[in-house]
Amino acid sequence: MEMAWLAQKHAHQARTSNKPLKFKALSVEEAAVVETIAEGILPADTTPGAKEAGVVWFIDLALSSFDRARRQAYREGVAAFEAKRRELFPSSLSMAALAPADVARLIGAMETTPFFEIVREHTITGFLANPEYGGNRGEAGWKLIGFSL
Amino acid sequence: MKLARYRPRDTVDFVVIGSGAAGGVVAKELSTQGFSVVVLEQGPYLREKDFAHDELKTFRQGVLINDWEKQPNTFRKSPEEKAMRQPAVFYGRQVGGGTVHYTANLWRFHEVDFEERSRWGTVAGASLEDWPVRYSDLEPYYTKVEQELGVSGEAGLSPFDPPRSQPYPLPPLPVKRCGAIFERVTRQMGLHPFPAPLAILSQPYRGRAACTQCAFCKSFGCEVRAKSSTLATVIPVAEGTGRCEIRSGCYVRKIETNADGRVTGAIYFDGRGREVMQKARAVVLCANGAESPRLLLLSRSSRFPDGLANSSGLVGAYFMVDTGVSVRGMFERPLNDHKGPHVSRVIHDYYDSDAKRGFWGGGGIDARFDWYPINFALDGMPGDVPRWGAGYKAALKEYFPRSMSLLAHSTCLPVESNRIDLDPDLKDAWGLPALRMTYRNHPDDLKVLHFLKDRATEILEAAGAKKIWSRKIEELTFTGHLMGTCRMGNDAARSVVDRNHRAHDVRNLFVVDGSSFVTCGRQQPTCTIHALAYRAADSMAAAARKGEI
Numbered sequence: 080m081e082m083a084w085l086a087q088k089h090a091h092q093a094r095t096s097n098k099p100l101k102f103k104a105l106s107v108e109e110a111a112v113v114e115t116i117a118e119g120i121l122p123a124d125t126t127p128g129a130k131e132a133g134v135v136w137f138i139d140l141a142l143s144s145f146d147r148a149r150r151q152a153y154r155e156g157v158a159a160f161e162a163k164r165r166e167l168f169p170s171s172l173s174m175a176a177l178a179p180a181d182v183a184r185l186i187g188a189m190e191t192t193p194f195f196e197i198v199r200e201h202t203i204t205g206f207l208a209n210p211e212y213g214g215n216r217g218e219a220g221w222k223l224i225g226f227s228l
Numbered sequence: 229m230k231l232a233r234y235r236p237r238d239t240v241d242f243v244v245i246g247s248g249a250a251g252g253v254v255a256k257e258l259s260t261q262g263f264s265v266v267v268l269e270q271g272p273y274l275r276e277k278d279f280a281h282d283e284l285k286t287f288r289q290g291v292l293i294n295d296w297e298k299q300p301n302t303f304r305k306s307p308e309e310k311a312m313r314q315p316a317v318f319y320g321r322q323v324g325g326g327t328v329h330y331t332a333n334l335w336r337f338h339e340v341d342f343e344e345r346s347r348w349g350t351v352a353g354a355s356l357e358d359w360p361v362r363y364s365d366l367e368p369y370y371t372k373v374e375q376e377l378g379v380s381g382e383a384g385l386s387p388f389d390p391p392r393s394q395p396y397p398l399p400p401l402p403v404k405r406c407g408a409i410f411e412r413v414t415r416q417m418g419l420h421p422f423p424a425p426l427a428i429l430s431q432p433y434r435g436r437a438a439c440t441q442c443a444f445c446k447s448f449g450c451e452v453r454a455k456s457s458t459l460a461t462v463i464p465v466a467e468g469t470g471r472c473e474i475r476s477g478c479y480v481r482k483i484e485t486n487a488d489g490r491v492t493g494a495i496y497f498d499g500r501g502r503e504v505m506q507k508a509r510a511v512v513l514c515a516n517g518a519e520s521p522r523l524l525l526l527s528r529s530s531r532f533p534d535g536l537a538n539s540s541g542l543v544g545a546y547f548m549v550d551t552g553v554s555v556r557g558m559f560e561r562p563l564n565d566h567k568g569p570h571v572s573r574v575i576h577d578y579y580d581s582d583a584k585r586g587f588w589g590g591g592g593i594d595a596r597f598d599w600y601p602i603n604f605a606l607d608g609m610p611g612d613v614p615r616w617g618a619g620y621k622a623a624l625k626e627y628f629p630r631s632m633s634l635l636a637h638s639t640c641l642p643v644e645s646n647r648i649d650l651d652p653d654l655k656d657a658w659g660l661p662a663l664r665m666t667y668r669n670h671p672d673d674l675k676v677l678h679f680l681k682d683r684a685t686e687i688l689e690a691a692g693a694k695k696i697w698s699r700k701i702e703e704l705t706f707t708g709h710l711m712g713t714c715r716m717g718n719d720a721a722r723s724v725v726d727r728n729h730r731a732h733d734v735r736n737l738f739v740v741d742g743s744s745f746v747t748c749g750r751q752q753p754t755c756t757i758h759a760l761a762y763r764a765a766d767s768m769a770a771a772a773r774k775g776e777i
């Protein structure tokens with residue numbers, strides 16, 4: 080029952096702690112890159128996207144629990160995305176600072192990589208999993224598709 | 229209520245291996261008829277509080293199904309190949325077996341399903357045979373299934389239904405929007421839609437609550453006990469007799485025999501990995517169409533060098549699977565069909581084989597929505613929607629509430645080389661040979677799929693679907709309906725058990741579950757598995773009373 084427990088713990092911390100949540104598996108820099116990719120997969124428009132729904136928190140939870148095995152893939156994948164960013168947009172300072180259209184261009188250049196598949200699966204999963212797992216905040220994902228428990 | 233507890237060295241009347249569709253029924257029947265029973269179930273004994281509406285946990289952790297890390301499978305298409313490690317079979321692995329997490333379509337087979345050979349003749353490359361029992365032999369037991377477990381449906385609406393002695397005990401569940409569209413359109417086309425019979429309570433029944441129309445049937449356990457699993461129905465009755473012990477977490481590795489060739493009990497690994505032998509006067513094997521033959525093959529001894537009950541060499545042979553094809557449609561206006569049991573209307577107009585089509589086989593078509601958010605978003609949309617970005621998000625929003633599926637559940641032929649047996653190299657976490665599946669669809673199976681896919685597509689076109697799509701039809705390599713590996717028959721050289729499920733070779737060994745099937749029906753095997761189990765238990769009990777075991 081490891082997963083349910085983790086989800087509860089996460090939800091409990093988010094509710095009770097006045098300290099900001101800390102990432103467990105990702106560094107702050109990696110988290111910023113992952114969050115930008117996730118937002119590119121499910122962007123905000125008139126409804127919340129991956130960022131507002133907290134998908135990066137879900138991914139961090141996954142990488143520190145049931146998907147620990149994919150930590151290394153993230154480490155390398157994030158670096159590869161960063162390298163591609165510098166190649167395509169040499170004057171850019173960070174992923175998070177790219178305009179949405181540039182993020183889309185970058186993802187387009189990376190969409191056939193196995194790492195992108197992993198992030199895509201994680202992003203979609205987090206966005207639509209039970210909110211306790213951190214990535215479907217305010218049931219943003221469920222509201223989009225008209226689902227309720 | 230005092231629960232029965234036996235010591236392994238006590239010789240009980242019956243050990244039942246597996247507590248699923250068949251095992252649960254057998255345990256209840258034998259214990260209520262006065263026999264002492266120990267049920268050995270490898271999975272856990274879960275309760276309603278353990279069933280959560282949590283898609284991530286249920287699928288990612290596979291909490292209710294077999295675990296291929298611990299009990300790996302191997303697969304190959306033909307006996308010449310070396311089988312490779314991959315998930316091949318899946319089934320419910322807990323007290324209640326597959327009835328805990330199944331979709332709960334529970335309809336009877338038709339008369340033709342028991343007499344394919346006499347009605348059709350032979351098919352090259354397959355072993356089409358009649359069953360040693362007919363629909364009329366099973367009819368009283370089908371009735372018992374519906375009455376005791378609680379099945380919702382409406383008799384008399386399908387002209388193709390076999391005769392029945394009693395109506396369903398409960399009215400059908402509410403129709404879904406996809407069911408209403410399907411009903412209107414198929415009727416206009418001259419077809420005969422009827423409410424899907426479901427092992428889900430439409431009204432309170434025998435102390436259990438009615439369905440609350442949540443979204444979580446397929447792959448989930450029902451926390452209000454509205455799904456008529458053996459866990460919610462017959463197993464509590466068995467325990468209530470004070471004569472039946474359900475021993476969970478016990479993985480049977482061998483059915484033990486003595487020098488006289490009689491079964492003496494079952495050896496299992498308990499939760500702590502210790503080997504325990506439970507003694508019994510007779511053993512009833514109900515471990516399903518994949519694990520039952522595997523366990524017989526694992527139970528070889530000097531007296532039974534090719535595996536127990538295997539003098540015919542047919543233990544594991546004629547494996548049959550859940551062939552089917554899903555055609556999906558997306559509509560202009562929302563259907564919002566994610567709530568409630570997944571299936572509500574069915575047609576059986578294409579059920580029987582028809583020589584004019586040029587191949588053997590047929591099937592039913594049902595209208596359903598059986599997706600959950602994550603698996604829909606990853607797998608539920610057509611291949612031409614964008615995979616990410618604003619276009620993907622917009623598609624998700626459009627498709628989820630507007631989609632439905634027509635599932636054609638169809639036939640597959642029994643072929644001798646399609647088998648479950650033991651992998652020569654790979655071992656499971658207990659050191660036992662892994663389950664190996666050898667399977668290739670007969671060409672007729674694929675022809676039926678193409679035929680039914682066209683019929684389902686016609687229906688969606690007539691319904692005005694805005695977009696229609698389906699996956700390419702391919703040979704099946706992974707299955708959750710497990711049938712046909714310990715065939716029933718009158719001829720001991722051509723089958724494994726007799727018409728009463730007694731092993732031809734071993735007097736006090738019975739095998740009843742999906743493995744007993746001679747032919748496959750049109751999928752949805754569980755109603756027939758339950759009925760066979762009721763009938764088998766009756767004849768075991770009668771034989772035991774007469775001292776004939």
Ligand SMILES: Cc1cc2nc3c(=O)[nH]c(=O)nc-3n(C[C@H](O)[C@H](O)[C@H](O)COP(=O)(O)OP(=O)(O)OC[C@H]3O[C@@H](n4cnc5c(N)ncnc54)[C@H](O)[C@@H]3O)c2cc1C
Nearest residue numbers: 246248249250270325326331332333480708741742752754
């Ligand atoms: C997702 C899904 C949906 C389904 N939906 C439907 C449906 O709508 N309608 C329908 O008719 N069918 C459906 N089925 C199929 C249905 O679940 C099976 O047909 C049915 O449960 C088979 O019954 P059984 O008694 O043969 O075996 P099972 O129900 O599989 O029971 C066998 C039991 O034996 C146990 N066991 C196995 N080996 C050992 C061992 N060595 N030691 C101890 N215990 C052991 C297993 O853990 C299991 O609990 C569905 C299946 C799946 C996977």
